[in-house]
Amino acid sequence: MKAIVLDHLSKTYPGGKAALREVSIALDPGEIFGFLGPNGAGKTTTVKLLTGMLTPTGGGCTVLGRDPARQPEAVHALAGVVTEHAQMYDTLTGLENLTFFGALFGLDAKASKSRAQALLEELDLTHAAGQKLGAYSTGMRQRLSLARALMHRPQVLFLDEPTSGLDPQSAQAVHTLLRRLAREEGTTCFLCTHQLRYAQEICTCYGLMDQGRLFAQGTLDQLRAQVGGGGTLLLQAGGPPLPFPQTGPGRYEIPIAGEEDIPALVRQAVAAGGEITRVLPQAPTLEDLYFHLIGQREEALP
Numbered sequence: 001m002k003a004i005v006l007d008h009l010s011k012t013y014p015g016g017k018a019a020l021r022e023v024s025i026a027l028d029p030g031e032i033f034g035f036l037g038p039n040g041a042g043k044t045t046t047v048k049l050l051t052g053m054l055t056p057t058g059g060g061c062t063v064l065g066r067d068p069a070r071q072p073e074a075v076h077a078l079a080g081v082v083t084e085h086a087q088m089y090d091t092l093t094g095l096e097n098l099t100f101f102g103a104l105f106g107l108d109a110k111a112s113k114s115r116a117q118a119l120l121e122e123l124d125l126t127h128a129a130g131q132k133l134g135a136y137s138t139g140m141r142q143r144l145s146l147a148r149a150l151m152h153r154p155q156v157l158f159l160d161e162p163t164s165g166l167d168p169q170s171a172q173a174v175h176t177l178l179r180r181l182a183r184e185e186g187t188t189c190f191l192c193t194h195q196l197r198y199a200q201e202i203c204t205c206y207g208l209m210d211q212g213r214l215f216a217q218g219t220l221d222q223l224r225a226q227v228g229g230g231g232t233l234l235l236q237a238g239g240p241p242l243p244f245p246q247t248g249p250g251r252y253e254i255p256i257a258g259e260e261d262i263p264a265l266v267r268q269a270v271a272a273g274g275e276i277t278r279v280l281p282q283a284p285t286l287e288d289l290y291f292h293l294i295g296q297r298e299e300a301l302p
């Protein structure tokens with residue numbers, strides 16, 4: 001069974017704003033899906049539809065075969081949600097917040113406490129377990145919110161900007177955890193993010209949104225194929241300056257259409273007196289692809 005299915009999913013808000021237009025996506029268990037797009041693209045709206053907080057105005061969606069609009073409780077029993085505004089209690093400690101939500105999900109006190117302690121440890125919050133949430137920093141709060149969403153071992157995780165306020169080390173801890181969950185427990189992650197470098201590190205596939213439409217989707221290789229190769233040639237050479245875009249002394253980064261461009265560039269460098277010490281082709285990054293595809297789309301719009 002597919003973990004998450006969106007079938008021509010559409011949402012027009014009561015005021016008339018068409019936030020989501022006929023979006024179709026199907027994700028297998030264990031995928032880490034990066035849902036990307038500029039502000040207002042419709043990412044949060046999609047998460048709200050998938051978690052039953054909104055109902056679609058067209059099409060439909062399922063989470064592990066359940067319709068979130070009709071069976072929100074069933075979806076919440078199987079899914080964890082991390083949003084920008086986590087509902088937790090400032091007057092309770094980190095550990096108390098987690099065991100409170102553990103009880104809501106039907107865990108007994110002992111199981112709840114040991115699960116909470118393991119998650120606090122994995123998210124590097126053990127030192128703050130006894131501290132009231134009101135005294136947590138933004139990043140600590142975000143990590144606790146993820147721990148809360150994981151208390152009942154959900155099979156699907158919805159994450160709306162889960163690492164936006166995290167320092168690099170904490171973001172790394174979150175990514176390690178998500179990858180472990182996907183690999184060991186087959187947890188599916190639906191991850192909305194603007195952090196393209198992090199997304200490239202952890203996601204197995206992507207969807208690119210703009211103005212409510214999904215305009216590209218696939219793995220990194222599939223997106224690269226869609227753009228038609230491309231990338232950059234890193235060239236390092238001594239001797240006189242070469243007629244290429246320079247990024248440092250003797251360092252050049254030349255946009256290329258594909259590997260077939262490399263021999264001519266090398267000949268050109270040698271003919272100009274360059275003493276080549278390094279030639280390194282680099283495939284386009286997710287960030288390169290994002291800008292390329294968004295640019296293509298904007299050109300195509302009327």
Ligand SMILES: Nc1ncnc2c1ncn2[C@@H]1O[C@H](COP(=O)(O)OP(=O)(O)OP(=O)(O)O)[C@@H](O)[C@H]1O
Pocket residue numbers: 013014015017018019037038039040041042043044045046
């Ligand atoms: N409750 C609402 N009523 C009316 N319009 C809304 C509502 N919530 C969101 N919108 C509009 O729907 C569109 C999509 O918003 P959404 O929050 O889904 O975008 P997003 O991709 O999550 O953006 P961001 O990257 O800023 O989080 C925007 O134009 C927004 O103004």
Ligand SMILES: [Mg+2]
Pocket residue numbers: 043044045160
């Ligand atoms: Mg959003």
